[in-house]
Every structure is written in structure tokens, then in C-alpha cells.
Amino acid sequence: MKHFTSVLDIPSLGNWLEDAKALKKDPRGHLHLGKGKTLGLLFFNNSLRTRLSTQKAAINLGMDVMVMNFGKEGWALEFADGTVMNGQSAEHIREAARVVSQYCDILGIRAFAQLENRELDESEPVLNGFLQHATIPVVNLESALGHPLQALADAITLEENRIKKQPRVVLTWAPHPRALPHAVANSFVQIMQRMPVDLSIVQPSGYELDKSIIGNTPVYFDQAKALQGADFVYAKNWSSFEQYGQVVSEDQDWMVTKEKLGDAKFMHCLPVRRNVVVEDAVLESEQSLVIQQANNRTYSAQLVLKKLLEGLTL
Amino acid sequence: MKHFTSVLDIPSLGNWLEDAKALKKDPRGHLHLGKGKTLGLLFFNNSLRTRLSTQKAAINLGMDVMVMNFGKEGWALEFADGTVMNGQSAEHIREAARVVSQYCDILGIRAFAQLENRELDESEPVLNGFLQHATIPVVNLESALGHPLQALADAITLEENRIKKQPRVVLTWAPHPRALPHAVANSFVQIMQRMPVDLSIVQPSGYELDKSIIGNTPVYFDQAKALQGADFVYAKNWSSFEQYGQVVSEDQDWMVTKEKLGDAKFMHCLPVRRNVVVEDAVLESEQSLVIQQANNRTYSAQLVLKKLLEGLTL
Amino acid sequence: MKHFTSVLDIPSLGNWLEDAKALKKDPRGHLHLGKGKTLGLLFFNNSLRTRLSTQKAAINLGMDVMVMNFGKEGWALEFADGTVMNGQSAEHIREAARVVSQYCDILGIRAFAQLENRELDESEPVLNGFLQHATIPVVNLESALGHPLQALADAITLEENRIKKQPRVVLTWAPHPRALPHAVANSFVQIMQRMPVDLSIVQPSGYELDKSIIGNTPVYFDQAKALQGADFVYAKNWSSFEQYGQVVSEDQDWMVTKEKLGDAKFMHCLPVRRNVVVEDAVLESEQSLVIQQANNRTYSAQLVLKKLLEGLTL
Numbered sequence: 001m002k003h004f005t006s007v008l009d010i011p012s013l014g015n016w017l018e019d020a021k022a023l024k025k026d027p028r029g030h031l032h033l034g035k036g037k038t039l040g041l042l043f044f045n046n047s048l049r050t051r052l053s054t055q056k057a058a059i060n061l062g063m064d065v066m067v068m069n070f071g072k073e074g075w076a077l078e079f080a081d082g083t084v085m086n087g088q089s090a091e092h093i094r095e096a097a098r099v100v101s102q103y104c105d106i107l108g109i110r111a112f113a114q115l116e117n118r119e120l121d122e123s124e125p126v127l128n129g130f131l132q133h134a135t136i137p138v139v140n141l142e143s144a145l146g147h148p149l150q151a152l153a154d155a156i157t158l159e160e161n162r163i164k165k166q167p168r169v170v171l172t173w174a175p176h177p178r179a180l181p182h183a184v185a186n187s188f189v190q191i192m193q194r195m196p197v198d199l200s201i202v203q204p205s206g207y208e209l210d211k212s213i214i215g216n217t218p219v220y221f222d223q224a225k226a227l228q229g230a231d232f233v234y235a236k237n238w239s240s241f242e243q244y245g246q247v248v249s250e251d252q253d254w255m256v257t258k259e260k261l262g263d264a265k266f267m268h269c270l271p272v273r274r275n276v277v278v279e280d281a282v283l284e285s286e287q288s289l290v291i292q293q294a295n296n297r298t299y300s301a302q303l304v305l306k307k308l309l310e311g312l313t314l
Numbered sequence: 315m316k317h318f319t320s321v322l323d324i325p326s327l328g329n330w331l332e333d334a335k336a337l338k339k340d341p342r343g344h345l346h347l348g349k350g351k352t353l354g355l356l357f358f359n360n361s362l363r364t365r366l367s368t369q370k371a372a373i374n375l376g377m378d379v380m381v382m383n384f385g386k387e388g389w390a391l392e393f394a395d396g397t398v399m400n401g402q403s404a405e406h407i408r409e410a411a412r413v414v415s416q417y418c419d420i421l422g423i424r425a426f427a428q429l430e431n432r433e434l435d436e437s438e439p440v441l442n443g444f445l446q447h448a449t450i451p452v453v454n455l456e457s458a459l460g461h462p463l464q465a466l467a468d469a470i471t472l473e474e475n476r477i478k479k480q481p482r483v484v485l486t487w488a489p490h491p492r493a494l495p496h497a498v499a500n501s502f503v504q505i506m507q508r509m510p511v512d513l514s515i516v517q518p519s520g521y522e523l524d525k526s527i528i529g530n531t532p533v534y535f536d537q538a539k540a541l542q543g544a545d546f547v548y549a550k551n552w553s554s555f556e557q558y559g560q561v562v563s564e565d566q567d568w569m570v571t572k573e574k575l576g577d578a579k580f581m582h583c584l585p586v587r588r589n590v591v592v593e594d595a596v597l598e599s600e601q602s603l604v605i606q607q608a609n610n611r612t613y614s615a616q617l618v619l620k621k622l623l624e625g626l627t628l
Numbered sequence: 629m630k631h632f633t634s635v636l637d638i639p640s641l642g643n644w645l646e647d648a649k650a651l652k653k654d655p656r657g658h659l660h661l662g663k664g665k666t667l668g669l670l671f672f673n674n675s676l677r678t679r680l681s682t683q684k685a686a687i688n689l690g691m692d693v694m695v696m697n698f699g700k701e702g703w704a705l706e707f708a709d710g711t712v713m714n715g716q717s718a719e720h721i722r723e724a725a726r727v728v729s730q731y732c733d734i735l736g737i738r739a740f741a742q743l744e745n746r747e748l749d750e751s752e753p754v755l756n757g758f759l760q761h762a763t764i765p766v767v768n769l770e771s772a773l774g775h776p777l778q779a780l781a782d783a784i785t786l787e788e789n790r791i792k793k794q795p796r797v798v799l800t801w802a803p804h805p806r807a808l809p810h811a812v813a814n815s816f817v818q819i820m821q822r823m824p825v826d827l828s829i830v831q832p833s834g835y836e837l838d839k840s841i842i843g844n845t846p847v848y849f850d851q852a853k854a855l856q857g858a859d860f861v862y863a864k865n866w867s868s869f870e871q872y873g874q875v876v877s878e879d880q881d882w883m884v885t886k887e888k889l890g891d892a893k894f895m896h897c898l899p900v901r902r903n904v905v906v907e908d909a910v911l912e913s914e915q916s917l918v919i920q921q922a923n924n925r926t927y928s929a930q931l932v933l934k935k936l937l938e939g940l941t942l
Contacts, residue, residue, distance in 0.1 A: 095911070
């Protein structure tokens with residue numbers, strides 16, 4: 001694994017989940033591995049969990065960390081090749097990525113979808129710009145299309161809470177006042193497709209995810225029916241993929257309630273809008289795994305950094 | 315002491331002042347104590363001294379530090395319970411505090427009074443939100459009602475400069491072009507009330523502090539008279555408490571001058587507006603303790619962190 | 629050397645270039661030197677290379693680093709003496725510099741020219757304010773008049789790539805859509821004047837640099853002619869010094885092309901506007917040294933910090 005940009009970069013998920021379990025038992029058992037190595041975290045968007053958990057993961061591995069809010073503290077970047085740069089952008093990704101690679105050993109990049117132009121978002125200009133021009137391993141801290149560190153934390157959490165051999169996992173769309181990207185939903189679907197679970201997706205018509213992500217996963221439109229018998233319910237809002245970036249329904253009936261949840265465990269990546277996405281009663285119940293998911297962000301990031309550091313020393 | 319949110323959390327001020335003296339003599343003598351421990355500093359307002367001195371204190375104790383400008387780098391927080399979160403706030407304190415507690419061992423929070431609604435400020439929504447929901451010790455880096463790290467630094471400084479057994483300490487209101495919170499004045503009064511000093515407060519009519527803070531401390535309205543025979547003059551502006559958050563007087567005659575000061579030592583928490591709060595001649599004289607007070611911010615923070623770390627390892 | 633604010637602070641450039649070579653071979657060979665020492669980096673302007681390379685340099689020396697975006701995270705500073713501070717500025721440099729000196733062992737300051745008032749820029753209010761009032765060594769991370777860490781990195785890079793004993797080095801003005809400061813050009817000229825090179829400057833009429841910087845260095849106005857036979861071409865835009873801070877020409881004919889470059893090596897401090905300052909073909913060729921220059925920023929900063937740390941321990 002040269003970079004970690006997608007759930008698909010995980011060579012063997014089963015082995016990784018075993019490794020994560022071991023890491024969590026002894027988080028500071030590999031302090032030597034990161035000694036003298038520097039992690040650069042470049043944020044093009046806001047962040048709470050990713051910012052702090054990835055720093056913590058690096059600290060646990062003995063790494064030094066440099067955090068930068070790229071847009072606010074650095075220079076506006078140009079990503080297109082051949083441009084005459086006489087506008088807003090002061091620096092080209094070709095220089096920025098190569099330069100930063102010289103100050104760090106591993107690079108983390110967060111750059112959300114802008115939800116204005118599907119083709120542009122699908123080209124992942126920021127993440128792919130760094131992937132193409134950086135000379136060190138790159139970690140996706142949430143890009144336009146995916147949030148694999150979150151998905152890995154979700155998989156670890158599910159593994160810690162599974163009772164059945166093949167639990168029923170339902171990803172349900174939930175309402176939200178603003179248009180949100182597809183990254184979390186995409187990566188959750190992708191990682192669950194690689195686990196021994198019975199996965200399905202339910203959302204209002206018009207909110208189907210990208211077909212290439214859905215693959216053979218069953219898609220339903222009746223939330224009540226889809227949630228019946230679920231062992232894990234993962235709620236998440238996303239904007240329309242077909243009418244790209246649009247909010248085509250804010251139907252409050254899709255909010256997850258304790259009644260709908262039944263005996264299932266509740267999952268969400270956070271931040272979550274209470275009483276819009278899910279009612280208070282769910283989050284305050286023992287069925288909620290959201291705090292545990294957030295905790296596993298540290299170990300998810302630490303596992304990825306550990307694998308990349310091991311690759312560096314080969 | 316589980317948290318450090320107020321001067322009143324100090325169990326024995328006399329012992330603490332002795333401990334501070336010892337700590338200052340050997341600031342890096344407890345590097346083992348913070349090893350493997352992480353301090354999270356969450357700023358909801360700007361900061362210079364608190365930001366740097368608290369980081370330095372943690373470094374002196376061998377801790378790792380993660381600093382975050384919460385409002386600018388994270389998500390807008392909701393503090394009210396039961397809200398339908400379909401407005402500006404993207405995350406509830408119930409999640410944020412519990413999540414961050416998993417990445418840190420001690421948490422520092424700075425959130426000023428907004429001076430618009432007294433009841434809201436008195437409820438200390440941010441600090442109390444973290445206190446209620448965090449699962450780790452919380453340190454007040456200045457809240458609506460108090461700035462105990464500053465007050466402790468003030469007490470250390472006064473202790474270092476006292477000659478008399480029971481010096482006369484006067485807290486005087488001073489003019490300022492903007493409306494300022496009561497936090498520094500509150501905590502200074504509270505800590506002086508616990509020391510062997512003869513404390514009084516002087517301010518123009520309309521600027522009386524909260525009665526529950528004043529207690530039995532004498533309050534005067536004639537600055538010239540109040541400053542006579544003072545050993546320490548602490549100047550600070552605050553807005554009206556009665557006409558909450560209003561500037562009811564900008565009377566420049568209240569500026570502290572060398573003449574008014576007499577032989578007293580001058581104290582201020584900084585930042586200070588020169589020639590508005592106090593004239594240049596005072597700050598440039600040997601009677602000014604303001605730089606020493608700022609230096610003691612490191613040891614004040616370090617003492618608090620040390621006590622909390624010792625509590626963690628019990 | 630008490631501070632590092634200008635190329636002229638380097639006592640013996642030849643020795644420093646030898647030291648830089650040794651440092652680069654073993655960057656982490658002096659971890660003991662910075663142990664227990666703290667570097668404070670105060671940014672009044674944006675930064676990518678300086679921010680990250682100087683942090684990395686400090687890490688390589690075992691130092692702790694505290695980074696602060698002064699304007700955005702702290703208080704607006706007053707630099708003029710005797711002011712009645714009833715306006716925007718909340719803190720005077722006299723306090724800020726003395727206070728910060730107590731939390732750090734070395735201080736780095738970045739504060740660009742504002743290009744509105746030549747006399748004000750030439751007085752270097754921010755850098756000189758810190759120099760005057762700080763009680764610890766100060767490093768210039770780019771001020772109104774100079775960028776000596778960049779110039780030192782440039783000199784290291786030139787040294788690594790020189791073939792001839794006395795190469796021909798040409799600093800050429802290049803077009804840019806915005807008005808830029810003179811700092812990089814000033815410091816490059818100053819450091820080249822101290823090296824065994826044949827230096828000349830070429831720019832359109834109206835873009836002559838400060839005469840006190842130019843000294844005896846030949847100045848030309850015909851770019852094609854000036855670049856003939858050059859071994860190193862350093863391109864940089866700057867605004868007019870005579871018509872202070874104005875863009876008096878945007879003549880695109882001054883863009884550096886592969887054809888103009890001939891066999892010379894190409895240098896630029898970055899960030900660079902592609903196809904405005906220099907064409908893509910140059911930056912993508914093996915003649916470009918810009919990435920190597922950026923890499924040498926780490927060693928340039930590390931050498932300066934090392935010298936200052938050695939001074940501290942004397």
C-alpha cells in the first residue's frame with residue numbers, strides 16, 4: 001500500500017481488523033516506529049474528529065505533527081495544468097505537493113466535494129493533485145468521494161459490537177437542512193461490501209448513490225420496512241447524486257427514532273444534527289455507538305499510519 | 315480537585331503558592347508526569363498569553379499538546395438540550411465534549427462572556443457544557459465569569475513582591491473604549507479574598523461588580539482616596555454589571571498615572587491599552603509588575619496541570 | 629550573532645555554506661542542542677514553506693515549537709510609542725514582545741511590507757518592534773525589506789549546483805498580476821554580493837531596486853541581452869520602488885521561457901505563477917532548481933537556529 005486514499009486500498013480487511021484490535025490494546029507500543037518521522041496534515045476544510053484523532057494517532061506512534069489550514073494560512077492553489085496563472089491562485093499543486101513532500105514523511109489531505117460540478121468533484125482535484133505530485137505517502141482525511149478513515153473506524157466499531165456471524169446492516173438516508181457530500185456514505189458502503197454482513201441501503205427516491213458504489217447492494221425506498229430486523233442502522237444525510245448536490249427532499253419522516261430502531265445499534269460519523277437526523281432518545285441510549293465510532297478514529301488513523309511507516313522503513 | 319474552573323477549586327491557596335515557588339525553581343523537574351498525556355486546548359476566543367503560556371506549561375511537564383481554534387476550524391456548537399438542530403449549529407456539545415475527551419487527557423476551554431444576555435453568560439454555556447459532558451478534567455482558560463489561571467498568576471506575583479505581612483491591595487476600574495467582561499476582576503477579587511491582604515475595590519458608580527463576588531470587600535467610588543497608601547494597585551476595565559455589558563462611563567480621569575500610584579506596585583492582566591487604562595510612565599517604571607504577571611502565567615498553568623496529572627495517576 | 633534579521637548578520641558566508649553542507653548530511657545529529665528549548669513562530673502574514681520548513685528545522689534540532697497566526701488568533705498590535713490606545717489596537721508591542729520572550733527561547737517573526745507607505749515599510753515596525761523589545765533572539769521569517777532565510781537557502785542551492793568558479797548569476801524581474809514586496813529580491817542581491825559570483829540585475833525601467841541594495845551590482849534593462857551566457861537565472865517579481873508599491877508594467881514579454889534561459893539553471897523562491905513569471909516548460913525541466921531551493925529552506929532555517937542555540941548555551 002503506497003497511499004491510503006480509499007477503502008479499496010486495504011489489502012485484507014480481516015487482517016486489518018485483527019491488527020486494529022491489537023493496536024487498541026497497546027496504543028503506545030510502537031513509539032519507535034514514528035520516531036524522527038513527521039506527519040503533515042493539510043486541511044482545505046474544517047475538521048474536529050479528523051484533526052484531533054489523527055494528531056493523537058501520530059503522537060501514539062512517536063511522530064511529530066505539523067497541522068496547516070491550507071486555505072487560510074497558505075496560498076490559493078491552482079490544479080489545472082497549463083493555466084496562465086494571472087488570477088486568484090498564487091501557487092500550483094505541482095510545486096506545493098513536491099515542496100511539502102520534502103518537509104514531511106507522510107501527508108494527510110482533507111478536501112471536501114464542492115457539490116457544484118459533479119465532474120470536477122469526481123476528478124478529486126485536490127487529493128489527486130497531491131497523489132500525482134507528492135513524493136511521499138498520502139492519506140485521505142476525507143475527499144470529495146470518500147472518507148476511508150471514517151469507514152475503517154466504522155468497521156472496527158461494528159466488529160466490536162457484532163453478535164451474529166452475519167449481521168443485518170442498513171445504511172439509511174436521513175434529513176438535513178444543508179446539502180452534504182457523499183463521501184461518508186460511499187466509503188461505508190464500500191467497506192461493508194467487504195465484510196461478512198448483510199448490507200442494504202434505504203433512501204427516498206432521488207437520493208440513490210453512485211451506481212458504481214452501490215454495485216450489488218440492495219436498495220430500498222421504504223425506511224420502516226428496510227429497518228425491520230436490522231442489527232446495525234447507520235444514518236447519514238447526503239445530497240442528490242442524480243440532481244447533483246441538490247436537496248430534493250427534507251422529509252422529516254426519515255429521522256431515525258427509537259421506535260424505528262428497534263433493538264438495532266445506531267451508528268453515525270458525527271457531527272450529527274440532533275432531532276433532525278436522529279432523535280435525542282437514540283443518541284442517549286445504550287444502543288448508540290457514535291462515541292465509540294469517534295474513539296475508533298484514533299485507532300483507524302493509527303493503523304493506517306503504522307502500515308505506511310512500516311512501508312517507509314522497508 | 316477534579317476540574318479547575320474557578321479560584322474556589324484551589325483547596326489550599328497557601329500550599330499552592332508554596333508549590334508554585336518550588337515549580338518555578340525547577341520548571342522541567344516533572345517531565346515524567348506528563349509523558350504520554352495529551353492536553354487539548356480549545357479556543358472559542360482569541361488569546362496570546364493563555365495560548366502560549368499554557369502550551370509552554372504542558373511542554374514543561376512533558377505533555378503533548380493539540381491546539382484548536384474551535385469556532386474557526388471545527389463546527390458551530392449547540393448547547394441547549396432538546397433543540398431541533400436545523401439552524402446554524404452542526405454539532406451538539408453532548409457529542410463534542412464526549413468525543414474530544416477520548417483524544418485528550420486534560421482539556422482547556424476558553425469562551426468569553428458575550429455581554430448581551432446576563433443570564434446566558436451566567437449559565438456559562440460553553441464551559442459548563444464541557445464540564446457536564448466531558449469525561450476528563452477541564453481547565454478554565456477564561457470563561458464568562460472567571461479567569462482563574464490569571465488570578466493564580468496574580469497571586470503568585472503578589473506573593474513574590476509583598477513586603478508587608480498584610481499589604482493593601484486596591485482593584486481599580488479603569489477606562490476602555492470597548493465593553494469588556496468581568497471575568498478577570500471577578501477572579502482577582504476571589505483570590506485576594508483568600509489571601510492575607512487588605513483588599514478594596516474602587517470604581518465609578520454604575521460599575522459595581524456582582525454582589526456575590528464582592529462579599530464583604532469594601533467598595534469605594536473615589537479613586538484618589540482609595541489609592542492612598544496602597545501597596546498594590548490592580549487596574550482593569552469592565553463593563554457595567556447592573557446595566558449588563560454597557561459602557562456607562564468612559565471617564566478618562568480614572569486612568570492610572572504615576573502620580574496616583576505613589577509608591578504602590580502596578581498590576582494588570584494584559585493586554586493593556588496604554589494611555590487609556592494606564593499611562594506609559596507607569597508601565598515603563600520599576601513599579602510595574604505586568605511582565606512578571608505574564609511570566610507567572612506559565613507557572614500558574616503548570617501548577618494546575620501538575621495537580622490534575624497527579625490526580626489522573628492516583 | 630544575537631539575532632538573524634538580514635543576510636548581513638551572517639559573519640562568514642563561506643563557513644556557513646560549509647556548515648550547511650554538513651548539517652544536510654546529518655540533519656538530526658544535533659537533537660541534544662534544542663532539547664528543552666522552545667521556538668515561537670509568529671505569523672502576521674500567510675506562509676507555506678516558511679511555516680513548515682522552519683517547524684521541521686526546529687524538530688530536527690529537538691526543539692518544541694509553538695506556532696501562532698498573530699493577527700487572527702491574538703490581539704491587534706500597536707507599534708508607535710506614546711499613542712493613546714483608544715482605537716483598534718488592543719496591545720502594545722512593548723508588552724507583547726516582552727511577554728512572548730518569557731515563553732520561548734527563540735522567536736521567528738513574519739510581517740510583510742504593506743506597500744502603501746515606503747517610510748513605514750522601511751521602518752520595519754513589526755520586526756524592529758520585536759527586535760527592540762524582545763529579550764530573546766529574533767529570526768526574520770520575511771519582513772518588509774528582507775527574506776534572509778530564503779536567500780541563505782538560495783545560496784546553499786547555488787553552491788550545490790555551481791560548476792564554474794565564478795558563475796554568472798542574473799536576477800531578472802518578471803511579470804505578476806499583483807504588487808509584490810522587494811524582500812526576496814533585496815536579500816538575494818545582498819547574499820550574492822557576498823559570494824564569488826558575477827551578479828547582475830535586469831528589469832524594466834521604473835523597477836530599479838533600492839540604490840542602497842544595488843550598490844555596485846550592474847543593472848540592465850534589456851532582458852534578452854542580460855540573460856545571455858547566464859549560469860543561473862533567478863526570476864522574481866517586485867513592485868516599483870520609485871513609485872512605491874505600484875505595478876508600472878505588466879509586460880508579459882518579461883516572462884522567463886526555455887528559449888531565453890538557454891543552458892542556465894532556473895531559480896525562484898516560490899510560490900510562482902506559472903506561465904506568467906515563468907513558462908511550464910522551464911519548471912518541468914531539469915534546469916529548474918525551485919524544488920531544491922524549497923528543500924534547502926529546512927537547512928537554512930536549521931543552520932540559523934543551530935547558531936542561535938549555540939549562542940544561548942555559551
